[in-house]
Amino acid sequence: MTFEPKVLGFLCNWCSYAGADLAGVSRIQYPPNMRVIRVMCSGRVDPMFIFKALLTGIDGVFVLGCHPGDCHYLEGNYEAEKKFMMVQKFLEMVDFDKRIRLDWVSASEGARFGRVVTEFIESIREQGPSPLSGESFDQELFNNIKAMENAASSDRIRALVGRQRKITEAENEYGEKVSVDEFNRIFDEAIHDEFVRQRILLSLSTKVLSVKDLAVELKLDPSEILENMLTLKSRGEIDYQSIDGNTPLYMRI
């Protein structure tokens, strides 16, 4: 049987949903592979939604909002963009970022709606079925993306995303501004660390492991694992369970 992509679209009520309606009114034809969830603003699309959708085995997720400057809620689409970029940064780590896309369609762009949806569906078709669907289910990938969802839901990452525009675009009371490069450096570091930490937590939630075990399982340097485990321990999320010879074993609290 040929592969038919299963695509989910989040459409903002005011621009892209209206554009999708206009595509219908204009009888623009596009492949019937996308299901739509209507939200009032693309800024409502919680990063969690995208991860969860991918985790259910959906092959591709499309977020559509108003063009920059056209947002019905003034700036919601800019916030959507920041959130989306965060999700993308995570998914790049497992080469899954091409399965999500963000684009802008106005209420007057029925034809454009048809075009961008067709392009996205075709790109998913080329990528093939998600390894999180069907029989060849990839548990490791699932764990990784689950850890990403948890990391993206953490207050550290959410606070960085929420403050990103304020701290990179506006000056603070002292006339200081964080450059985009500087922000990205901090942001990338946070994304990497929080991912590793969530991955450790996920592994420890089913079994008791040593630093070395985790390093093997997560294919990371033991010193990096140890560093993050110390942070997790200080956050009270993991603790020693027992000592096997000279090796401490850790468990999730």
Next chain:
Amino acid sequence: MSEKEEEPRIGVFVCSCGSNIGGLIDVKALAEYSKTLPNVVFTEDNLYTCSETGLAQIKNGIKDHNLNRVIVASCTPRTHEPLFRDCVEEEGVNQYLFNFVNIRDQNTWCHQKYPEEAFNKAKDLIRMGVAKASKLEALENITVDSTPTALIIGGGVSGMTAALSLANQGFETHLVERENELGGRLKTLYKLFPNDQEAQILLDNLKKNVEGNKNLTVHTSTQVRNIEGFIGNFEVRVEENGNNIDLTIGVIVVAVGASLLTPSGYFGYDGKIRITQHELESKLQNNEVHPKDVVMIQCVGSRNEERVYCSNVCCMTALKNSLIIKEINPETNVTILFRDLYTPGTHYEDYYRRARETGVLFIEYSPEKLPTVEEKQIRVYNEYLGEDMIISYDLCVLSTPLVSNNDNKALAQMIKVPLEENGFFLEAHVKLRPMDFATDGVYVCGSAKWPVDITESISQGYAAAARASTIISHDTIEVEGATSFLPDYNRSLCTGCEVCIKVCPYKAINKNENDEIEITQVLCKGCGVCGATCTQHAIIIRHFTDQQILSEIYAYGGKEV
């Protein structure tokens, strides 16, 4: 909210929409399929669910089967949701317990060659709709008191028209003008196209009516200093001659007009023999100029990289001033160098014809080959001749655009409305809501939005007043209940990080005196950005809650993760 506790009893109504849906997919089979979904107790297919019969079927369904959730699978919520919401509400089901599934505009119309796939898509969409409906909660719209007072910012022709219209309807109206007298741009004009009426006469009439109206308070030499609050309840501080006055206002009309551009650096502008149309106008009025050879250049400083827009009024202004010059002395040579001549409608086109008949010459130039203005002559490349033409002049008139006011930004921030890329005020929707802003209770008219002529300024003044009166003619206003919300049971989660305050575009979220987050429901437009940003997932976006959206995702994905 008793419905919250009740077991969901969902009714699904699948519309055939004549043959629009039913012609491609089997609506009976869809209704049958819907019966198999969780919490669905009743399904029916209708020829037209939005018809009298269809609505009666919904009502009967609610009555006979004790439905507490209703789903209609048909066209699009953007046109028909209000109708169905009213319908279920009449039968005692809260309007927010209605859910719409779009199987026409976004399905049958777009997959006309794929009936089987479209059918499956409709099944998925209904399944997702049912999943969300099971999680829907009843909400009440919020009712707030409204002050029947209007504030008009800008005492030009548009502002005065809007103010008069509202005051004549009996509303207390405040008209704020920053200069020491009313009139705006109209003060500086001589005659008006297309009927050559003297601007002063129109202005005097307007001023007389404004000043004689007991409902209308005029504040000249007054600046708006601060605006807070929301629709029906704005707290406005204005500074009149150095004294602060606080006003409570129900609706605001922005009629601040536009500014003139001084074309320094363009075509040797010197304000003497190379002047703007606007300067020419006052010279004509004062009988100061008696030129022999007049050359006008259109689109000076507009439709270029810096200002991409057409200023809308300059073509007609050039024609008008040409006709005045020709009327004073028919022997005067008038040449208009233009890129595109914009004279829409019968009146304006007639005006153009008159100008031609009086002997005004029109020569087209292209932006690639701009005319060069020399000491006493102008060189312009003529496409048709394929060579330069040399035209001597003793008066060169530059048609410059109206530009947005420098202080638009400050005002826009005060009332939380957007400006477009050229600094003009941006309406909510160019066709559907041209006088409204996306922010409720604030309206716009005249050149504040885009350069317009006097006729249009007046029309827009009336239009904005009409929109504004729909609000202040009621003692209360109802606003959408689907807002963001920090429930008490989530308060302990809040760490006070204030990220929600920063991302809220409407300043609806603040900290109260106890340093707790407080969401002003009437200010919230329900965009949901704060909920998707909240670092502790404490804020709930009503009607689009995490649980509701996740239920849709899971219904499509086939499992919960």
